[in-house]
Amino acid sequence: MSRSFFLFISLFLILQTQGQEWKKLLKIADNQQDLAKYDVVNLLDSTGVCVSDQGSGSFTIHRIVKIQTPAGALKHRIIKYDYDPLTAFAEFQKVKIYKANGSTKDIDVKTACDYAAPARAIYWGARQIMIEIGRLEPGDVVDYEIAKKGFTYALLASDENEDRFVPPMRGQFYDIVPFWSNDPTLTKIYQVSIPKEKDMQYQFYQGECASSLRFEGNKKVYTFCMYDLRPFEKEPNMVDLFDVAPKLMMSTTPNWEAKSKWFYQVNEDYGSFEPTPEAQKKVDELIKGCKTEMEKISVLTHWVADNMRYSGISMGKGEGYTLHNTKMNFTDRCGVCKDKAALLISMLRMAGFEAYPAMTMAGSRVESIPADHFNHSVAVVKLSNGNYMPLDPTWVPFLRELWSSAEQQQNYLPGIPEGSDLLLTPVSAPENHYFKINAQTSLSPDGTLNGKFIVEAEGQSDGSIRRIFTSGFMNDWKNALEKELLAVSPRARLLSVDYGKDPKNYTAAPIKIEMKFSIPNYAISGKNLLIFKPLVMNNLYNRARSYLRINTTIKERKQGFKDACSRLVLLEETIQLPAGYRMSGENRRDEYNSKVADFAGSLKQENNRLKLNQKLTLKKRVYEAEDWQDFRTAVNLHKSYGTQLIVLEKKQK
Numbered sequence: 001m002s003r004s005f006f007l008f009i010s011l012f013l014i015l016q017t018q019g020q021e022w023k024k025l026l027k028i029a030d031n032q033q034d035l036a037k038y039d040v041v042n043l044l045d046s047t048g049v050c051v052s053d054q055g056s057g058s059f060t061i062h063r064i065v066k067i068q069t070p071a072g073a074l075k076h077r078i079i080k081y082d083y084d085p086l087t088a089f090a091e092f093q094k095v096k097i098y099k100a101n102g103s104t105k106d107i108d109v110k111t112a113c114d115y116a117a118p119a120r121a122i123y124w125g126a127r128q129i130m131i132e133i134g135r136l137e138p139g140d141v142v143d144y145e146i147a148k149k150g151f152t153y154a155l156l157a158s159d160e161n162e163d164r165f166v167p168p169m170r171g172q173f174y175d176i177v178p179f180w181s182n183d184p185t186l187t188k189i190y191q192v193s194i195p196k197e198k199d200m201q202y203q204f205y206q207g208e209c210a211s212s213l214r215f216e217g218n219k220k221v222y223t224f225c226m227y228d229l230r231p232f233e234k235e236p237n238m239v240d241l242f243d244v245a246p247k248l249m250m251s252t253t254p255n256w257e258a259k260s261k262w263f264y265q266v267n268e269d270y271g272s273f274e275p276t277p278e279a280q281k282k283v284d285e286l287i288k289g290c291k292t293e294m295e296k297i298s299v300l301t302h303w304v305a306d307n308m309r310y311s312g313i314s315m316g317k318g319e320g321y322t323l324h325n326t327k328m329n330f331t332d333r334c335g336v337c338k339d340k341a342a343l344l345i346s347m348l349r350m351a352g353f354e355a356y357p358a359m360t361m362a363g364s365r366v367e368s369i370p371a372d373h374f375n376h377s378v379a380v381v382k383l384s385n386g387n388y389m390p391l392d393p394t395w396v397p398f399l400r401e402l403w404s405s406a407e408q409q410q411n412y413l414p415g416i417p418e419g420s421d422l423l424l425t426p427v428s429a430p431e432n433h434y435f436k437i438n439a440q441t442s443l444s445p446d447g448t449l450n451g452k453f454i455v456e457a458e459g460q461s462d463g464s465i466r467r468i469f470t471s472g473f474m475n476d477w478k479n480a481l482e483k484e485l486l487a488v489s490p491r492a493r494l495l496s497v498d499y500g501k502d503p504k505n506y507t508a509a510p511i512k513i514e515m516k517f518s519i520p521n522y523a524i525s526g527k528n529l530l531i532f533k534p535l536v537m538n539n540l541y542n543r544a545r546s547y548l549r550i551n552t553t554i555k556e557r558k559q560g561f562k563d564a565c566s567r568l569v570l571l572e573e574t575i576q577l578p579a580g581y582r583m584s585g586e587n588r589r590d591e592y593n594s595k596v597a598d599f600a601g602s603l604k605q606e607n608n609r610l611k612l613n614q615k616l617t618l619k620k621r622v623y624e625a626e627d628w629q630d631f632r633t634a635v636n637l638h639k640s641y642g643t644q645l646i647v648l649e650k651k652q653k
Helices: 003-016 021-030 033-037 070-075 256-270 277-287 293-307 326-332 337-350 459-470 474-488 625-643
Strands: 040-051 057-067 078-083 088-098 104-106 113-116 127-132 141-150 174-178 185-195 201-205 210-216 219-229 247-251 355-360 376-382 388-391 411-414 434-443 449-457 493-498 511-519 524-526 529-532 567-576 581-583 588-592 597-606 609-618 646-650
Touching: 021 040, 021 057, 021 141, 021 185, 078 088, 078 141, 088 127, 256 355, 256 411, 277 293, 277 326, 277 337, 293 337, 293 388, 326 337, 337 355, 337 376, 376 411, 388 411, 434 459, 449 459, 459 474, 459 511, 474 493, 474 511, 588 625, 597 625, 609 625
Parallel strands: 040 185, 434 567
Antiparallel strands: 040 057, 057 141, 078 127, 088 104, 088 141, 113 127, 174 247, 185 219, 201 247, 210 219, 355 376, 355 411, 376 388, 434 449, 449 511, 493 511, 524 529, 529 646, 567 609, 581 646, 588 597, 597 609
16 A cells, blocks of 8 residues: 555544544644745635435535634634535534634534625625634644535525435436545545445546445445645736645546436426517517528527526526426516526527537536536527537627537537436637738828728627727717727827728628827837837737737746637738838747647838738637647747837938
């Protein structure tokens, strides 16, 4: 056996003893000098779960925390724990303070309070138990236990009090256990006891942990443990923490196909997609005149996306896995992602398509173990060629896509009659999200820059630019566009705008805007000198280019990173120079090609014109750590044309 396993067994035995286990752990922690710099140290983070035949769990959560600084004392004067009352019950069992001076203090758990948990964009009805333990000092040790009954996420609501603790896929247990912390953790243990007849699969990701299996009567007991956990080192623009930090996943569900079939059936049984006369009338109206299946799918997807408000609150009896019915969704026209997906599925079915719900995880990947790590609901439609196509009405309001490419390289599981394995959305080609600026400008001897430029965009880039038309008032359009010029120079004046044909109608064509402008004193002028930057590289529409917000000065990365989407950037500018002026220095040309990012750029003078050309191709949304150097090189070459000052000198006769 390995040394780590013997350590595992010895510490596990320590933790089974009563009374003074914290002193043994404290002694181990005090011998590690590198821990002294932290505000607190978690001596123990232990969770024990006893799983019933129905799949619900009885959890015992035990934590022992050493306070090391005044900041740590302030942070832990109130202990909080979140739970969802629809699926769980939680309460403090013990709170004990071991003071640095040797005294002890027992906190009355009856003083604990139960509050609505703070909500951000979405309110799920979550609760929070909290207890105030008063003043703490460096050297104090806080020892507390919490008992919880139920399961992790709000999925199905029930009027039966005890049934709310039973997972919706009855009899199946799963859990996702983060093995990381914002504070150093000396010992982390997760133990689960399940009926002997249940088969459980598990896997540890992004690391290793000690594990054991033993039999106790009619139960199987799995124990997992890690030691000396340090705070996970985060990086800017890093992929989701769940994708890179150590975690344990387990499930008794045999495979994703079983989950898919169950997801299909639970919604059919619930009647989520039953048609209504009112909705049918709207469907017939919308698809009238559509000649192809894609035209019908597009018009229905965009109607739901644009006309059903995202309310940010989950309402009604059917929660999580069950999607609310057509009558509720079509009447209320508001809801969260599952409501928008449900209405789209209903309307697609009323239009003659096969359509089904799908689960996905926005922000991180879904692993191979069929645990319930989903936070988002979408739809799939079966095309005439037999393939299923994912649709997301939540992420595409006023966007020229049916599946947002901000979600490319994302796992999803459709709930279809035949069952499905876990699927992955493909990378969207960069040209699907092109961003183009073509400028024709002239520079005067006094430094004034006059001219025009045309900005064009598609996909995600289109959505970024078009937002002022789809969400703003018409009388504010010109002001909004002028702000783009003011980002270039506070002296800029917008002379005229050609908005193109109906910019609010985003489905008609990609955005195309032409602007004429004048910028006095754009170039710094001196005796026979003009110094400036090309307009297209000087903060013009930077907000439409998310890659500019990635810090490419970082030389090395340990973790994967992500951008908003794949993207093709084309920048061109022809500058008419004043008579007699020449660019100081040599013409410039750069080229770089790789599997993840390409760049080609040039800056040259031809007679009395200066010509800038750039092409940046970013080929993915989610990148691996080994992609960093290629991505960084291409983007930095692109940026360098914006940091390079162009110096014009007037040649003396």
